Amino acid sequence: MSGFVLQTPLIPYQAPELPGGNQLWLKAENFQRTGSFKIRGAYNAIAGLSKEDRERGVITYSSGNHGQAVACAAGSLGVRAVVVMPEDAIPRKVEATRRWGAEVVFAGHTSLDRQNRAMELVQRHGYAVVPPFDDRRIIAGQGTVGLEILEQHPNIDAVIVQVGGGGLISGVATAIKAIRPHVAVIGVEPEGGADARESLENGRLVTWDSIETVADGLRTSRIGELNFATIRELVDEIVTVTDDEILRAVGILALEGSLVAEPSGAVAPAAVLFGHTGLAGKRVVAVVSGGNIDPARLRDCLDLSRNQPSVAGSDV
Secondary structure, three states, rough: OOOOOOOOEEEEEEOOOOOOHHHEEEEEHHHHHEEEHHHHHHHHHHHOOOOHHHOEEEEEEOOHHHHHHHHHHHHOOOEEEEEOOOOOOOHHHHHHHHHHHOOOEEEEHHHHHHHHHHHHHHHHHHHHHHOOOEEEEEHHHHHHHHHHHHHHHOOOEEEEEEEOOOOHHHHHHOOOOOOHOOOOEEEEEEHOOOHHHHHHHOOOOOOOOOOOOOOOOOOOOOOHHHHHHHHHHOOOEEEEOHHHHHHHHHHHHHHHHHOOOOOOHHHHHHHOOOOOOOOOOOOEEEEEEEOOOOOHHHHHHHHHHHHHHOOOOOOO
């Protein structure tokens, strides 16, 4: 992946004191090619396909960021790409996916709707599938985020990671625990889509029929089976944040950290900013997983953060 996937910066958060007296660094995957961490797994998966599979073309199912990543990676490798997206996908993400050269097909509103439609097209056209998260090639690619964090700051105490389908946290946890087993790995979900936390608490995969959250990139009905096995073994805890906290975090990151994050990308930082990690006095890295946000939504988040107290108790 060297030369195509970027090594993103680890940025110290210099704003007012955080809850618990923690020190925070932000892993800025919003600076990545296509604006999110997803390009890591997508490129790793497509680059590893056989010549025959590449000639068949690839297909994936995505609410946006993984679709853009597959379109970009496939285009760079001369491979045709089809992306199945929800009918209510963010227009900016649909347009970006098409700009990278992929054909976009719409299907339903849930992750299972998208997956089922993709499988129908596989049966009809023989495409090679590049799943968004439940795939060893994808997990390995996303795990490079964890490797970079340890190279950039070997003395951290905890890494905080968003959880959607579970590919990112599975890869990061595998990398972190293999090299620094004492470092805590904590997952974060929106309250309206906490299927991974419920699955972890129940010891079995749980499917949510309805996901309600502003974090559109985390609207997955169920985490992957490979990812669930890794999470059970290596992730220390999964916590949740509210939609209000997610939107305020988007504004805080822009105003105090000069970072543009989409709601899904601000979920892990929100857990630190609003004191949900249970950590105190620790050196913490939170992954800003993506920055593909509609300008109008960003403006609303900035207004929200200006009009409400910041995490330090003063106006932002």
